[in-house]
Amino acid sequence: MTSEFSFIVLTYNEEQHLPRLLNSIVKLNAPLFVLDSGSTDQTLKIAENFGASIKYNAFENHPKQWDFALKNFEVKTPWIIGLDADQIVTSELFDLLAKFKDEHHKGINGIYFNRKNFFKGKWIKYGGYYPKYLLKMFRTNIGFSDINENMDHRFIVPGSTTVWKKGHILEENLKENEISFWINKHNRYSDLVADEEIERMTALRTQTIKPKLFGDPNQRKAFLKKLWWKLPRFVRPFIYFGYRMVFQLGILDGKTGVLFHFLQGFWFRLIIDVKIEEKLKHKS
Structure with a gap:
């Protein structure tokens, strides 16, 4: 199992999306943590089958849910990657993560991934939606959730960050x-x-x-x-x-x-x- 980073994923009735995400990262062999807010479908069973450590927290909004996750999971790796259940790690990003070494990122506290957003099967390429850089990877106990937002959740890190322009995540909520x-x-x-x-x-x-x-x-x-x-x-x-x-x-x-x-x-x-x-x- 990699000692470089762990994944944290938020879920609520994500049986449609979670296998898609977890299959895209499973070969990275990284610790997996899932924070659920009361799923009634097969979400928890799917997470268990992928070896996830699971906790429950009642949902109020996304920033506070992420805040709970970062404060309550016992992450032992130096880096955390926070993903939504309806996202997928592309082969480009997979390769970057497979080669990732903490020792090569001294002085860097956060990494932005490039997102491609889909709506009804269509990649939204224009209108300010691409490129779209999201801070998704950050140092453990340094990155935190911005709870001054109610809906538009984001992670924050002090200090230097870098952008992986070719490291894409795909986001498509099939619901x-x-x-x-x-x-x-x-x-x-x-x-x-x-x-x-x-x-x-x-x-x-x-x-x-x-x-x-x-x-x-x-x-x-x-x-x-x-x-x-x-x-x-x-x-x-x-x-x-x-x-x-x-x-x-x-x-x-x-x-x-x-x-x-x-x-x-x-x-x-x-x-x-x-x-x-x-x-x-x-x-x-």
């Missing part, structure tokens, strides 16, 4: 092939984001990451979020959707891609603004 699932899921997410933004308005919540336009991928995202919060509600979804379609070439993603950009870049953002307005009126 979202049913549009009702996608809408119900993002309707729940919109409540989390609306509550979070209201707390930011009243300084009850601040950004953990320092916003920086020309910083690392997380710093750039923090900068864009700070800009987003300053834009007028109900106008910003139109601006953002137009920007994704025209300047980020989302129109080139075809019918399925345009549907994704409309739902994720416009509909979802508009619903958040509506809920912020409703919640503010309720408070007053």
